[in-house]
Amino acid sequence: MSPLDRYKDLKALLKKKGFSLTKPRQNVFDLLQNQGPQTTQVLIKRAEGQIDRATVYRTLELFERLGIVHRLNIGWKYKYELSDIFLAHHHHFYCSNCGKSYDLSANAMLETMINSLASKEGYSPRGHQLEIYGLCPACQGQLT
Amino acid sequence: MSPLDRYKDLKALLKKKGFSLTKPRQNVFDLLQNQGPQTTQVLIKRAEGQIDRATVYRTLELFERLGIVHRLNIGWKYKYELSDIFLAHHHHFYCSNCGKSYDLSANAMLETMINSLASKEGYSPRGHQLEIYGLCPACQGQLT
């Protein structure tokens, strides 16, 4: 994907709501690319010297309001990751032993059941977040 | 349930790992009883005059490490609730409009699918957390 294309959807999304794609916003977006879910502290540290702390916070808040990122409670701290618009919808597996988190691909049947669980009770679901925790393959062996 | 029984499982769980059931720990446990998921700040405020702030933090951290409580990312802030050992397993619905959260009862079929999603990939699941978000009945009507 060329650099231009890379920001196309992001820019469109921002523009639609009257916001612009600035350098700091591009940077934060880049930091979220291909790195998995990350804590705010890590993002701030990685942006050090480039973007101010306050701007990172403001950008993440804006991105969340616009549905560009998702905030999830994985393991001990909460983390941000790009939302389903930029990443295929998926769930997470968190290893309680080593603390790593892994992606689990979504499954149409499961999604349907989740939605019907909510709509059956009168709620109107827009999305969801599923975290499974336990032991990853490496840690299963290790704890014989 | 008599007061003695009430703390039996808690005490056993702590003891097994070499910790003791102290007054402050009982208090925090009580605060989590029958009140739904709560933020740290609310717990600290409710414990005011009884337990020190630092102790509340330390207790919640310990409880989470031992699997006594669960930390969930519900709406904007994260909240604590008793884990499945003390509460029937359930999921949450969070209304993005009014910010309230509701319990959704668990469903055996869904639980099975969730577990197999993880085990199919070689992970060994111990539990999970599902948050569905969207609009609650009241807010659906309101936003005509």
Add this chain to the structure above:
DNA sequence: TAATATTTTGCAAATTTGTCGCAATTTGCT
């Protein structure tokens, strides 16, 4: 049960995290 060892707590201080106002800069538009 009394004495001793260990764990846990409260307190105060330090650190970290997150927020806010405002002047300077950047961006969008013509």
Add this chain to the structure above:
DNA sequence: AGCAAATTGCGACAAATTTGCAAAATATTA
């Protein structure tokens, strides 16, 4: 390029969380 609006960085704050340590509570041993 030039103007208007949006955005950023820079303190300065306020709130949240962590830490060290002496005192208190709890467990252990005899």
